[in-house]
Amino acid sequence: MTTTSIGNTPIRRCDFLSTLFNTNVFIKEEFHNLGMSAKDRPAYFMIQDAIKAGRIQPGGTFVEASSGNTGLGITIIAKQMGYQAKIFVSKSCSQEKIAILTNAGAEIEICDNSNGLHDFHSTQFRAQSFAATHANTYFTNQYYNTQNIRAHYKTTGPEIWEQTQGKITHFLCGVGTGGTISGVGRFLKEQQKNICIWGIEPEGSILRHFLLSGTVPNEIKPFDAIEGIGRNFIPGSFDPQQIDTIFQVGKAETIAMARAYRDETGILSGFSSAAVLASLKRYNKEMQLNPSHTVLLFFPDHGSRYVSKLYAETADKQRETVKTHP
Ligand code: PMP
Numbered sequence: 001m002t003t004t005s006i007g008n009t010p011i012r013r014c015d016f017l018s019t020l021f022n023t024n025v026f027i028k029e030e031f032h033n034l035g036m037s038a039k040d041r042p043a044y045f046m047i048q049d050a051i052k053a054g055r056i057q058p059g060g061t062f063v064e065a066s067s068g069n070t071g072l073g074i075t076i077i078a079k080q081m082g083y084q085a086k087i088f089v090s091k092s093c094s095q096e097k098i099a100i101l102t103n104a105g106a107e108i109e110i111c112d113n114s115n116g117l118h119d120f121h122s123t124q125f126r127a128q129s130f131a132a133t134h135a136n137t138y139f140t141n142q143y144y145n146t147q148n149i150r151a152h153y154k155t156t157g158p159e160i161w162e163q164t165q166g167k168i169t170h171f172l173c174g175v176g177t178g179g180t181i182s183g184v185g186r187f188l189k190e191q192q193k194n195i196c197i198w199g200i201e202p203e204g205s206i207l208r209h210f211l212l213s214g215t216v217p218n219e220i221k222p223f224d225a226i227e228g229i230g231r232n233f234i235p236g237s238f239d240p241q242q243i244d245t246i247f248q249v250g251k252a253e254t255i256a257m258a259r260a261y262r263d264e265t266g267i268l269s270g271f272s273s274a275a276v277l278a279s280l281k282r283y284n285k286e287m288q289l290n291p292s293h294t295v296l297l298f299f300p301d302h303g304s305r306y307v308s309k310l311y312a313e314t315a316d317k318q319r320e321t322v323k324t325h326p
Contacts, residue, residue, distance in 0.1 A: 043073030065123035068097030148179035157187025173298035174272035178238025185242030205230035268303025
């Protein structure tokens with residue numbers, strides 16, 4: 001990709017997790033991207049595609065519905081190319097992400113939910129309405145834009161294949177729009193069809209049900225927010241053909257795993273990254289991992305974006321220490 005520092009992120013072996021789960025665990029660290037998340041990749045592809053197709057003129061405004069990361073990628077790339085960004089985020093978005101987006105220059109609107117286009121109060125509906133009623137705007141629409149899957153098929157998948165020298169046996173990542181798992185899954189399965197492509201979502205999200213049955217559940221309930229993952233509608237960028245299994249985890253076990261990983265490694269994992277860790281712990285028996293496997297965990301962003309949600313207890317303790325030892 002041409003915008004500096006998008007893609008070609010490193011992978012790192014994690015000895016702690018390798019020992020804990022008796023296999024070889026590698027982590028793809030997507031916080032090395034320009035906007036510090038994996039979502040810079042689809043943001044770049046969607047923007048380039050819209051400009052090339054003449055769907056927006058210089059100085060126009062890119063509009064997106066986002067849990068924060070795609071919005072930031074869009075904002076930075078748009079700005080560097082001479083465009084504006086208007087981002088619709090749901091009220092569950094962390095205060096850190098909202099502060100970062102605002103600093104990057106996005107105009108932000110906070111919506112009730114991200115339930116999809118059929119809900120008048122959702123980020124997606126509000127973004128689409130805004131773009132439809134304002135001149136020289138373009139709704140990138142990551143949930144249905146084919147460039148979302150394509151970005152991961154063209155960049156993330158090949159990087160992972162090359163960085164693991166074709167040894168990867170399992171790919172684990174959180175599922176939100178489905179772009180990452182669908183694009184990476186498709187590329188990896190084209191190289192070696194037996195690679196396990198495993199998604200992770202919060203309990204109550206409906207993608208697992210859809211994968212297993214091809215239908216949506218009769219009753220759709222609200223579910224625990226693990227930022228960036230989980231859906232109560234089926235996005236167009238979710239391709240069940242590329243996915244073997246979806247595991248579900250809870251918010252409490254995710255937070256516990258984020259803290260355990262931090263205590264061992266000193267690294268703050270992002271919220272959805274910690275959900276992947278929680279799935280390894282909870283489904284350890286079912287996963288049947290062993291030392292012959294090469295397991296790649298996808299970390300889309302960094303825990304610095306979720307200090308208030310995941311790591312606040314340490315921040316509080318630290319403030320007390322600062323007070324008592326001036
Ligand atoms: N984790 C985080 C932190 C994210 O921002 C996203 C994107 N919403 C995801 C996971 C899920 O990625 P995808 O949309 O490609 O399924």
